[in-house]
Amino acid sequence: MDRGAPSEQVHRRRTRLACAPCKIRKRKCNGESPCASCIRYDYECYYDRPVRTRKAATALQRQQRPQVNVQGTSSQEPVTNDNAVSVENHSETNTPVTTSDRYMEANAGVVFPRTFGLKLNSRNNAQNGDCPGWNLGIRHNPRRSEKSVTWILAYGAWKVLCNVYAQHVHPIYGFLDLQSLYATAQRRWEDPHATNEYDSVFCGVAALGSLFSPQANWEQERHLVECAKEILETSGTIANPSFQDAAGWLLRTLYLRCSSSPHAAWMASCISLHIVEAMGLHQESATGTVSLVYADTATPLPVGIGHAWDVETQTRIFWIAKLLNTWISFEYGRSRIILHGESCPLPKVEDRGNDHxxxxxxxxxxxxxxxxxxxxxxxxxxxxxxxxxxxxxxxxxxxxxxxxxxxxxxxxxxxxxxxxxxxxxxxxxxxxxxxxxxxxxxxxxxxxxxxxxxxxxxxxxxxxxxxxxxxxxxxxxxxxxxxxxxxxxxxxxxxxxxxxxxxxxxxxxSRKEQEAIVLKGSILAGESCHPEIQQQQQQSLAPDGTAHNGDRPLQHDNPNGLTNLPDIVNSTDWERHFSKHAMT
The missing domain is CATH 1.25.40 (Serine Threonine Protein Phosphatase 5, Tetratricopeptide repeat)
Incomplete structure (x- = not known):
């Protein structure tokens, strides 16, 4: 370096606006969408709506004022900006089209300020979970749990359990992209300090794999279940649930249906379907008409490298959540959840032989x-x-x-x-x-x-x-x-x-034996009332004591008349019967 040359002053370039994941994790953000950090760590990159300052509001008012020409007359055509156009487009694309949606929005008090604000062309419509007037907001909303699946087992052990899941569970309840799951898991274990956003899915897959594995480690499985539970319980109250939250709750519902009480499985199935509804997955995304009722929690389909949450995944998550909730509710005798405005199409029929x-x-x-x-x-x-x-x-x-x-x-x-x-x-x-x-x-x-x-x-x-x-x-x-x-x-x-x-x-x-005794008593009572019939029967006895009616013997030892019935009706020694007729 030439010491005599004047040194150029290096200015640090700072990004004016960072995405929400980089803010939370205090990482450097380049301000793009998606940013480089989110692409690297497979985050869901999104930006919080900036708070309008007084200076920005004044500038917006000046832009919206009618322009004055040289002659001093005002022009009737206001100057619009891109933000105003985007708000108008938003109001057009999110207008409810069904009567059910209109009734739901009319009932919802938190929606009315948004619809009224859209009519006034307002930019601040209480998005991203902010519902003014809902309560006092005395306490902050909880954040995600800091538990990590990497604390419980190594990547190799997780992959073994995931293979068991892929062989036995995924063909029946296929709502995960296994190829993307393996790739995301590999990046997760390579960087233990990365986000634990996917850990509820990793733990749920591993827990079900352990459940179906012949060499299950119950202590390890218990830690996996507890880790997923803590992450999912906190995610159930955050402002914007994600696809990972919906998939994690479905995995937990399957695990509880296999291993726990009916009440626990029913509650998990209800939460799963409520998460799906909060994200707006029950409505057809291709139409672009998501109701304003779900404006504060609806999650758009992520785009970028490493994301496999596509429309087909959305469809399968919804239908499996609905299936589990309905079947568990019917079997348990509880009420199932009925979603209004349901328009999600059926999933595609796969040609692969292992997808059922x-x-x-x-x-x-x-x-x-x-x-x-x-x-x-x-x-x-x-x-x-x-x-x-x-x-x-x-x-x-x-x-x-x-x-x-x-x-x-x-x-x-x-x-x-x-x-x-x-x-x-x-x-x-x-x-x-x-x-x-x-x-x-x-x-x-x-x-x-x-x-x-x-x-x-x-x-x-x-x-x-x-x-x-x-x-x-x-x-x-x-x-x-x-x-x-x-x-x-x-x-x-x-x-x-x-x-x-x-x-x-x-x-x-025992009931059949009592009925047989009653019938026998009826027969004996009839014989005592007609002694001539009893005398005729005694005369017809054979030397061996068997009664005959012509050439056909009468079966008095089987009061039910079921001569061809197997031992199960008349036998009282059940242990001998079952050992004799045990299934191979």
């Missing part, structure tokens, strides 16, 4: 008609059951859901009190047998879907309720499978299911 999400959603569409608030005719239910039996999925998880849906239709038919015909019973038993076989395969493969215990339990109850020789014949297989499930998984719930069914079967047998 579309088939699961088609099965769900058939079950939507079973709304408890609807009076469904018996003919419609019978047609739905017939259509249901025509499906042949070839996937155990789908077959199990198919059987559960058949049981629901049968219970609705029984509730009508019209009597269930023989064809319906045959359909129900056939679909129940499919469910038993699928459940048995899941037990052998150690796949703890919630249906594994639910299908044989519900099927046994229905068989006992039908109470025909054809239905009782299948009780031994279902109760044996329940016992096998309890022995394999060894959980309190599985043992409780087997003990409950065993008690119900014994009570059913």
């Amino acid at each position: 999400t579309s088939a699961m959603i088609s099965l769900f569409q058939l079950s939507e008609d079973l709304d408890p608030n609807k009076d469904i005719p018996a003919t419609v239910l019978e047609d739905s059951l017939k259509q249901l039996e025509s499906y042949d999925f070839g996937v155990d998880a789908l077959t199990l859901s198919q059987s559960v849906l058949a049981f629901t239709i049968y219970r609705r038919l029984q509730l009508l009190g019209l009597g269930v015909n023989k064809t319906v019973i045959e359909h129900v038993i056939s679909l129940g047998r499919r469910g038993l076989e699928a459940s048995r395969r899941c037990v052998d493969a150690n796949h703890p879907w919630w249906h594994v215990n639910n299908v044989p339990f519900q099927f046994t109850c229905i068989l006992l309720a039908i109470d025909t020789p054809e239905s009782l014949f299948h009780v031994r297989d279902s109760i044996t499978l329940l016992k096998k499930t309890a022995c394999h998984f060894g959980t309190a719930k599985s043992h409780q299911a087997f003990e409950t069914i065993d008690m119900l079967v014994r009570l059913s047998l």
